[in-house]
Protein backbone atom coordinates (compact mmCIF):
# COMPACT_ATOMS: atom_id res chain seq x y z
CA UNK A 717 0.00 0.00 0.00
CA UNK A 718 1.43 3.42 -0.87
CA UNK A 719 2.17 5.77 2.01
CA UNK A 720 -0.77 8.08 1.43
CA UNK A 721 -0.59 10.74 4.15
CA UNK A 722 -2.91 9.93 7.02
CA UNK A 723 -3.63 6.33 6.03
CA UNK A 724 -0.61 4.41 7.23
CA UNK A 725 -0.60 3.71 10.94
CA UNK A 726 2.10 5.48 12.92
CA UNK A 727 3.48 4.49 16.31
CA UNK A 728 3.60 6.28 19.63
CA UNK A 729 6.05 5.00 22.22
CA UNK A 730 4.80 6.13 25.59
CA UNK A 731 7.77 6.12 27.97
CA UNK A 732 7.99 6.77 31.70
CA UNK A 733 11.33 7.43 33.38
CA UNK A 734 10.69 6.21 36.93
CA UNK A 735 13.65 8.02 38.49
CA UNK A 736 12.14 8.41 41.98
CA UNK A 737 14.72 9.19 44.66
CA UNK A 738 17.75 8.35 42.49
CA UNK A 739 17.34 11.59 40.54
CA UNK A 740 17.89 13.66 43.68
CA UNK A 741 20.63 11.49 45.16
CA UNK A 742 22.57 11.73 41.89
CA UNK A 743 22.55 15.50 42.38
CA UNK A 744 23.85 15.14 45.93
CA UNK A 745 20.51 16.10 47.46
CA UNK A 746 19.83 13.86 50.44
CA UNK A 747 17.58 15.97 52.65
CA UNK A 748 13.92 15.00 53.22
CA UNK A 749 12.55 17.77 50.96
CA UNK A 750 14.01 16.69 47.62
CA UNK A 751 13.79 13.02 48.64
CA UNK A 752 10.03 13.46 49.07
CA UNK A 753 9.76 14.80 45.52
CA UNK A 754 11.25 11.52 44.37
CA UNK A 755 8.98 9.51 46.67
CA UNK A 756 5.99 11.04 44.95
CA UNK A 757 6.98 9.18 41.78
CA UNK A 758 6.36 5.86 43.51
CA UNK A 759 3.08 7.18 44.93
CA UNK A 760 1.91 7.98 41.39
CA UNK A 761 2.67 4.57 39.85
CA UNK A 762 -0.72 2.93 40.65
CA UNK A 763 -2.70 5.80 39.10
CA UNK A 764 -0.50 5.78 35.98
CA UNK A 765 -0.95 2.01 35.62
CA UNK A 766 -4.73 2.39 36.05
CA UNK A 767 -4.82 5.08 33.35
CA UNK A 768 -2.89 2.85 30.94
CA UNK A 769 -4.97 -0.24 31.80
CA UNK A 770 -8.22 1.63 31.14
CA UNK A 771 -6.98 2.52 27.65
CA UNK A 772 -5.26 -0.82 26.96
CA UNK A 773 -1.97 0.98 26.32
CA UNK A 774 1.36 -0.81 26.79
CA UNK A 775 4.29 1.46 27.68
CA UNK A 776 8.01 1.31 28.40
CA UNK A 777 9.33 2.23 31.84
CA UNK A 778 13.02 3.18 32.02
CA UNK A 779 13.97 2.55 35.65
CA UNK A 780 17.30 3.14 37.42
CA UNK A 781 18.52 0.11 39.37
CA UNK A 782 18.32 2.17 42.56
CA UNK A 783 14.59 2.69 42.02
CA UNK A 784 14.07 -1.02 41.35
CA UNK A 785 15.90 -1.88 44.59
CA UNK A 786 14.03 0.79 46.58
CA UNK A 787 10.57 0.11 45.14
CA UNK A 788 10.50 -3.55 44.06
CA UNK A 789 6.75 -3.72 44.68
CA UNK A 790 5.88 -0.87 42.31
CA UNK A 791 8.31 -2.22 39.71
CA UNK A 792 6.71 -5.68 39.94
CA UNK A 793 3.31 -4.03 39.41
CA UNK A 794 4.66 -2.38 36.25
CA UNK A 795 6.08 -5.66 34.93
CA UNK A 796 2.97 -7.67 35.90
CA UNK A 797 0.81 -5.20 33.95
CA UNK A 798 2.74 -6.17 30.80
CA UNK A 799 4.80 -3.01 30.41
CA UNK A 800 8.43 -3.18 29.35
CA UNK A 801 11.11 -2.31 31.91
CA UNK A 802 14.40 -1.06 30.49
CA UNK A 803 17.72 0.35 31.70
CA UNK A 804 18.22 3.91 32.97
CA UNK A 805 21.54 3.78 34.85
CA UNK A 806 21.94 2.60 38.43
CA UNK A 807 21.80 5.85 40.43
CA UNK A 808 20.75 8.04 37.51
CA UNK A 809 24.45 8.85 37.06
CA UNK A 810 25.37 11.00 34.04
CA UNK A 811 27.48 8.65 31.92
CA UNK A 812 29.87 11.42 30.88
CA UNK A 813 31.10 11.48 34.49
CA UNK A 814 32.06 7.79 34.26
CA UNK A 815 34.84 6.03 32.40
CA UNK A 816 33.97 3.11 30.13
CA UNK A 817 34.37 0.54 32.92
CA UNK A 818 32.17 2.60 35.23
CA UNK A 819 29.52 2.99 32.56
CA UNK A 820 29.46 -0.76 31.99
CA UNK A 821 29.41 -1.55 35.72
CA UNK A 822 26.46 0.78 36.41
CA UNK A 823 24.47 -0.76 33.55
CA UNK A 824 25.31 -4.31 34.64
CA UNK A 825 24.26 -3.59 38.22
CA UNK A 826 21.01 -2.02 37.04
CA UNK A 827 20.29 -4.92 34.73
CA UNK A 828 20.74 -7.36 37.61
CA UNK A 829 18.26 -5.36 39.74
CA UNK A 830 15.72 -5.43 36.91
CA UNK A 831 16.26 -9.16 36.36
CA UNK A 832 15.53 -9.88 40.04
CA UNK A 833 12.11 -8.22 39.71
CA UNK A 834 11.12 -9.15 36.16
CA UNK A 835 12.99 -12.41 35.55
CA UNK A 836 14.36 -11.12 32.22
CA UNK A 837 17.41 -9.29 30.96
CA UNK A 838 16.53 -5.74 29.95
CA UNK A 839 17.54 -5.17 26.32
CA UNK A 840 16.64 -1.48 26.02
CA UNK A 841 18.33 1.59 27.43
CA UNK A 842 17.84 5.27 28.03
CA UNK A 843 20.81 7.13 29.47
CA UNK A 844 20.07 9.31 32.53
CA UNK A 845 19.38 12.89 31.37
CA UNK A 846 20.09 11.70 27.79
CA UNK A 847 23.77 12.09 28.49
CA UNK A 848 26.00 10.06 26.12
CA UNK A 849 29.67 9.18 25.67
CA UNK A 850 31.76 7.81 22.77
CA UNK A 851 31.66 4.45 24.62
CA UNK A 852 27.91 4.27 25.25
CA UNK A 853 26.96 2.42 22.07
CA UNK A 854 29.68 -0.21 22.54
CA UNK A 855 28.79 -0.67 26.21
CA UNK A 856 25.15 -1.27 25.30
CA UNK A 857 26.06 -3.71 22.53
CA UNK A 858 28.37 -5.55 24.93
CA UNK A 859 25.37 -5.93 27.27
CA UNK A 860 23.26 -7.35 24.47
CA UNK A 861 20.99 -4.32 24.20
CA UNK A 862 18.82 -4.10 21.10
CA UNK A 863 17.95 -0.42 21.29
CA UNK A 864 18.63 2.91 22.96
CA UNK A 865 16.35 5.92 23.32
CA UNK A 866 18.50 8.93 24.24
CA UNK A 867 19.60 10.70 21.03
CA UNK A 868 17.92 13.34 18.90
CA UNK A 869 19.24 12.86 15.34
CA UNK A 870 15.74 12.51 13.82
CA UNK A 871 12.20 12.93 15.10
CA UNK A 872 9.95 10.24 13.58
CA UNK A 873 12.49 7.84 12.12
CA UNK A 874 14.39 5.24 14.15
CA UNK A 875 17.97 4.79 12.99
CA UNK A 876 21.09 2.79 13.78
CA UNK A 877 23.34 4.44 16.37
CA UNK A 878 26.92 5.09 15.22
CA UNK A 879 30.29 4.37 16.74
CA UNK A 880 33.58 6.04 15.95
CA UNK A 881 32.45 9.59 15.17
CA UNK A 882 35.29 12.12 15.10
CA UNK A 883 34.61 15.72 16.15
CA UNK A 884 37.52 17.61 14.68
CA UNK A 885 37.04 21.36 15.29
CA UNK A 886 39.43 22.05 12.41
CA UNK A 887 37.46 20.22 9.72
CA UNK A 888 34.08 18.73 8.84
CA UNK A 889 32.48 16.39 11.33
CA UNK A 890 33.35 12.78 10.50
CA UNK A 891 30.50 10.31 10.97
CA UNK A 892 31.39 6.84 12.23
CA UNK A 893 29.85 3.55 11.16
CA UNK A 894 26.27 2.55 11.99
CA UNK A 895 26.01 -0.32 14.47
CA UNK A 896 23.20 -2.81 15.09
CA UNK A 897 21.86 -0.73 18.01
CA UNK A 898 18.50 0.78 17.08
CA UNK A 899 18.04 4.39 18.20
CA UNK A 900 14.52 5.58 19.04
CA UNK A 901 14.95 9.35 19.01
CA UNK A 902 13.72 11.64 21.79
CA UNK A 903 13.40 15.39 22.30
CA UNK A 904 13.34 17.76 25.25
CA UNK A 905 10.26 19.31 23.63
CA UNK A 906 8.42 15.99 24.09
CA UNK A 907 9.52 15.50 27.72
CA UNK A 908 7.29 16.53 30.62
CA UNK A 909 10.18 17.39 32.95
CA UNK A 910 11.36 20.78 31.61
CA UNK A 911 7.76 21.79 30.84
CA UNK A 912 6.32 21.21 34.29
CA UNK A 913 8.96 20.76 36.98
CA UNK A 914 9.83 23.78 39.10
CA UNK A 915 13.48 23.65 40.10
CA UNK A 916 15.66 26.16 41.89
CA UNK A 917 19.41 25.70 42.18
CA UNK A 918 22.18 28.00 43.40
CA UNK A 919 22.73 29.25 39.88
CA UNK A 920 19.45 28.93 38.01
CA UNK A 921 15.69 28.66 38.19
CA UNK A 922 13.80 26.29 35.90
CA UNK A 923 10.29 27.73 36.09
CA UNK A 924 8.27 24.79 34.72
CA UNK A 925 4.65 24.77 35.96
CA UNK A 926 3.15 25.22 32.50
CA UNK A 927 -0.46 24.50 31.69
CA UNK A 928 -0.93 20.88 30.55
CA UNK A 929 -3.29 21.94 27.77
CA UNK A 930 -0.67 24.24 26.23
CA UNK A 931 2.11 21.65 26.58
CA UNK A 932 0.05 18.78 25.23
CA UNK A 933 -1.16 20.92 22.32
CA UNK A 934 2.52 20.91 21.26
CA UNK A 935 2.76 17.15 21.78
CA UNK A 936 -0.40 16.56 19.72
CA UNK A 937 0.82 18.86 16.94
CA UNK A 938 4.00 16.79 16.73
CA UNK A 939 1.87 13.64 16.46
CA UNK A 940 -0.35 15.24 13.81
CA UNK A 941 2.67 16.44 11.83
CA UNK A 942 4.00 12.86 11.84
CA UNK A 943 0.64 11.52 10.63
CA UNK A 944 0.52 14.11 7.84
CA UNK A 945 4.16 14.23 6.73
CA UNK A 946 5.71 10.94 7.83
CA UNK A 947 2.94 8.33 8.12
CA UNK A 948 4.25 5.09 9.56
CA UNK A 949 6.67 7.08 11.73
CA UNK A 950 7.48 6.72 15.40
CA UNK A 951 6.97 9.43 18.04
CA UNK A 952 8.54 8.89 21.46
CA UNK A 953 6.88 10.75 24.36
CA UNK A 954 8.66 10.97 27.71
CA UNK A 955 7.06 11.34 31.14
CA UNK A 956 8.24 11.08 34.72
CA UNK A 957 5.87 9.67 37.36
CA UNK A 958 7.03 12.29 39.88
CA UNK A 959 6.10 15.03 37.39
CA UNK A 960 3.11 13.74 35.45
CA UNK A 961 1.46 12.10 38.47
CA UNK A 962 -0.10 15.37 39.76
CA UNK A 963 -3.85 15.61 39.25
CA UNK A 964 -4.10 18.36 36.64
CA UNK A 965 -1.28 16.83 34.58
CA UNK A 966 -2.85 13.37 34.71
CA UNK A 967 -6.08 14.88 33.42
CA UNK A 968 -4.15 16.60 30.63
CA UNK A 969 -2.36 13.37 29.73
CA UNK A 970 -5.66 11.47 29.69
CA UNK A 971 -7.03 14.00 27.19
CA UNK A 972 -3.87 13.71 25.08
CA UNK A 973 -4.02 9.92 24.99
CA UNK A 974 -7.72 9.96 24.14
CA UNK A 975 -7.06 12.40 21.29
CA UNK A 976 -4.24 10.16 19.99
CA UNK A 977 -6.54 7.13 20.09
CA UNK A 978 -8.85 8.87 17.61
CA UNK A 979 -5.97 9.06 15.13
CA UNK A 980 -4.26 6.41 12.96
CA UNK A 981 -1.63 5.57 15.57
CA UNK A 982 -0.91 2.55 17.73
CA UNK A 983 0.84 2.51 21.08
CA UNK A 984 3.75 0.08 21.24
CA UNK A 985 6.62 -0.57 23.60
CA UNK A 986 10.06 0.63 22.59
CA UNK A 987 11.24 -2.98 22.23
CA UNK A 988 8.40 -3.91 19.87
CA UNK A 989 9.05 -0.73 17.89
CA UNK A 990 12.81 -1.34 17.67
CA UNK A 991 12.22 -4.91 16.50
CA UNK A 992 9.67 -3.79 13.91
CA UNK A 993 12.19 -1.23 12.62
CA UNK A 994 14.91 -3.88 12.43
CA UNK A 995 12.59 -6.24 10.51
CA UNK A 996 11.63 -3.45 8.14
CA UNK A 997 15.21 -2.42 7.46
CA UNK A 998 16.57 -5.97 7.12
Ligand SMILES: [Zn+2]
Pocket residue numbers: 733735804808844845
Ligand atom coordinates in the same frame (compact mmCIF):
# COMPACT_ATOMS: atom_id res chain seq x y z
ZN1 LIG B 1 15.73 9.94 34.35
